[in-house]
Structures are given as structure tokens and as C-alpha cells.
Amino acid sequence: MLSSEANLQSHLLRMRVTAVVGVVVVVVSVVAAFMLPYRGSAVAAPRTVTLVALAATLWIGFSANRDANGRLAKIRRAFAVHGDEGRLLRDHWLVYVVVLLRLEMMVVAGLVVALWGSGPMIGVWLLVLGGLMVGLTWPTTRKTQLLLGRARALREGS
Numbered sequence: 001m002l003s004s005e006a007n008l009q010s011h012l013l014r015m016r017v018t019a020v021v022g023v024v025v026v027v028v029s030v031v032a033a034f035m036l037p038y039r040g041s042a043v044a045a046p047r048t049v050t051l052v053a054l055a056a057t058l059w060i061g062f063s064a065n066r067d068a069n070g071r072l073a074k075i076r077r078a079f080a081v082h083g084d085e086g087r088l089l090r091d092h093w094l095v096y097v098v099v100l101l102r103l104e105m106m107v108v109a110g111l112v113v114a115l116w117g118s119g120p121m122i123g124v125w126l127l128v129l130g131g132l133m134v135g136l137t138w139p140t141t142r143k144t145q146l147l148l149g150r151a152r153a154l155r156e157g158s
Contacts, residue, residue, distance in 0.1 A: 008141070011093065016138075016139055018100060019137065019138055022137075023135070026107050026131035030131075033111055033124055038115060046117050049118075050113050054126065057106045057109045067099070067102065071098065076151040083155055096139065100137065106126060107134075109126050113126055
């Protein structure tokens with residue numbers, strides 16, 4: 001079983017490196033939104049592209065927390081059966097990667113608006129919103145210990 005502080009710190013380091021990659025993608029996307037030439041859309045009007053991207057961003061933003069909580073509940077229930085903390089932390093990282101990829105889709109929507117929609121001055125706000133959501137997911141010791149505590153309590157209760 002995993003119980004050492006070094007393994008917890010290793011897990012947090014892996015989580016934080018993943019988070020930094022997510023933040024770098026946001027920064028590169030903001031720069032790309034202003035540096036790449038506006039392309040326009042032959043398929044739909046720029047306003048339509050913008051509205052579809054905005055709707056997708058809002059849906060992702062409002063459903064991301066619910067999705068993350070559902071995934072975390074599944075790995076806690078799995079831990080109640082297998083009891084392997086190393087596996088729990090590995091599964092936690094995989095859940096984080098999925099959530100981060102989901103939030104990065106908000107960033108992609110902002111880039112789409114910048115290049116094919118209403119332009120970078122509008123698209124950058126979706127990029128910033130995606131970046132804020134990514135920032136809110138920053139892995140902390142407290143969040144990880146809370147996950148471990150809840151998972152252990154669920155295991156002891158079964």
C-alpha cells in the first residue's frame with residue numbers, strides 16, 4: 001500500500017506537470033489567436049461559428065465539474081474493492097488528464113472563434129475562460145488528501 005509522503009509528492013508532481021502543460025497550451029493558443037491570420041469560414045457565417053463555439057464552451061464549462069465528480073466517485077468505489085492506494089493515485093491522474101483535455105476543448109473553441117468566427121478579440125475571452133477553468137483544477141496536497149481520506153472511509157465502510 002502507498003502511504004509514504006514521497007509517493008504523495010511524486011503524484012502531486014506528476015499532476016502539476018500535467019497542469020503546467022495545460023496552461024502552456026492556453027498561452028500558446030492565445031498567442032496563436034492573435035498571430036495567425038484570420039481565415040473566415042466557407043461553411044457558416046462567422047457569427048454562427050461564434051455562437052456554436054460559445055454554446056460548446058458553456059456546455060463544457062457547466063458540465064465539467066459534474067463529470068469530474070462522477071469519475072472521482074468511480075475511482076473511490078473501485079478503491080473500496082481493491083484497496084491499492086498506488087492504483088487510486090494513478091486513476092486520479094488519469095481522471096485529471098481527461099478533465100484537463102475536456103477543459104482544453106474550451107480553449108480550442110476560443111481559437112476557432114479567433115480564426116474562423118468573430119475574430120481574436122472575441123475568441124480571446126473564450127480562451128481566457130478555458131484558461132481560468134484549467135487554473136481552477138490546479139492539483140493541491142489538500143485535494144489529494146481529501147480524495148485519499150474519502151476513499152479510505154468508503155473502503156472502511158464496506
